[in-house]
Amino acid sequence: MSDSIHPLRTFLQLHLASDDAAVSNLPFVIQFLSPQHPSTWITRINSLVHSKDPGARWAGLSIACQIALFSRALMLENARNWVGAALPLFSRKEEPVPTLKAATRLLIYIFSVAIDTPEFQRQIASPNVPKFSLALTIVAENHPSRELRLLAIDSLSALVPLYATLHKTLHGRLSALCLRQIGVSAGYPTDSSLTRAASCLYSVLPATGGKVGSTTLWRKSVDEVMVLSWASLHALRTTFRPLRQHQSLQEDPMVSIPLNVDRLRGAVFALSGLLEYGQPRPGPFNCHWGLWLTSAKHY
Template identity: 50%
Template sequence: MDPPHPLKSLLQLQLVSDPSTVLNISYVLTHLTQEYFIPSPHLQKWTTRITSMLHSKDPGARWAALCLAHKTSLLSKFTMVECSQTWLGVALPLLSKNEPLPILKASIRFLHHVFSATTDVPEFQRQVVTPNIPKFSLALISLAEKQHDLELKTLVLDTIASLVPLHPTSHRGVTSALNAMCLRLLNGSAPQPTDRMLLDAASNLYAVLHLTGGKVGAANVWRKSIDETLTFSWNALAVLRTTFPGQNFPVSQHGAPIDPLGSIPLNLDRLRCGVSVLRDLLRYVGILN
């Protein structure tokens, strides 16, 4: 007697209910392999189970379903192309709801994989990816502005930064919003400096935004970004230099003296942000020349 199909065993034992799925999700994710997703009658039951859990009222089940959808998509591109349009229709709206952080992060990782791993499937790109990329990016911008969790913010920035080079045209409509978000994050912080991971992620995203300008406009946008970053950095350095002993303290636009105790940490962090952005922008010198 042949052993049962591995997907059948998982469905009958580990994934038989929503609570058991949440309890056994780590085991299931660890044991899944590409061989499990060879076409079979059980594959349809597997994808149906994931779809069912995505609509569950239990947050734990929705999180587990997103993890399974992500893992399935990693192991079987065929299954991803066949099912991800349905799964995407559930996962994308979750980003605009008041969901727990694990669900938001799992949804972002799943959607990121779908949008980045299907660039060689033209029809899927036309029907699914192109219409949904701007929605995804706008949802991520809103998350970054509302959420205070640094790990989530960094995930959002890294996700958009990796998608912009793959889909520059689809991001043209949200470039202004992305630019404004990056500049807010890169404007320095005091008394505590900008978190290093957040700084690197924001800098990396800002450095790829020029790609939305296309083959002709990208170089001009890049030069403008370089000029503005240099001006920003020089202004920060100028404030630091005028606080040296024997120099006149800088004044605000209203003529009032600026307190060095607050000004120095802020402009030191601004200089740090500017140097990071210049470093990332200069990576594209060879590409644009």
């Protein structure tokens, strides 16, 4: 279909004529996207993606993600351009949250769908996935937006199994991130969605060890979660007993009980994910207490 008669040409002339128009008309434009796109349309989307205006970048990245969903060929053709525009956004401190969300969704889709293309893997994925994962890790650790942190953790959970060897250097940092979220800290509100997301990420981290090392990492992860589980359970079971010497006199049951219940809940989520882990792992696992903890999800 030629550009002169393509229906998207009308949208290009009227709804995407300026950056402000693109932002205002984005919800309407996305409804009418189709698998076929004229060359002038792609050119305009690329100009939006590289725009200096954050709103226009958000619109361009959102439309680019929809185009990638419709056409694998167009995605592969423009992947280098889109990745090159989206990845640097994470290093800008003042970048708006909606733009970072759109960039995350676009990048995670590109890196996930094109994994079976060797040329794409060599030229685009291998150099950029570690940078993207590091950026997501920083977001998950420090960003004030809860929704963006949750999206970053979920994205890492999808990327790690696909590019396990590329995440080997990030294993320690990601593991610490997950354990902090699962373990909960006194004085911080518990977020069950973030805890579940961190547990899911924690359960796939053993894959970074490869065929040989994943077994050791899986066992180490289970041991760490069981230590947290036992400590939380012990604190709850001894709450109403006479004070023991090893217990702190400053420990307030009004704080320690909810705190340890939250820690136990997080450990349950993590242990459930590890027991469902799909990679080869050691033989029989004595999971009597693990199964008991798994059944305690109502806490």
